[in-house]
Amino acid sequence: MDDKLQEIRAILEDVLAIDASGLTQDSSFESLGLDSLDSIELIVEAEERFNVDLSDAPALLTVADLLDLLP
Secondary structure, rough: OOOHHHHHHHHHHOOOOOOOOOOOOOOOOOOOOOOOOHHHHHHHHHHHHHHOOOOOOOOOEEEHHHHHHOO
């Protein structure tokens, strides 16, 4: 799980220019300042990096929600 969390941190920092150093599984995307377009970009990047389809994913409110969907 730590590797996946590190990868999500990298996505947020590199692609979305968000300081994700304090990111935990319990962090909400809203608290990180993600708007709807940022959320889409996060999902697309996660799909590419983890080779997974998240198009039918339920609403992702926290980092844990996203981590639960990753292989």
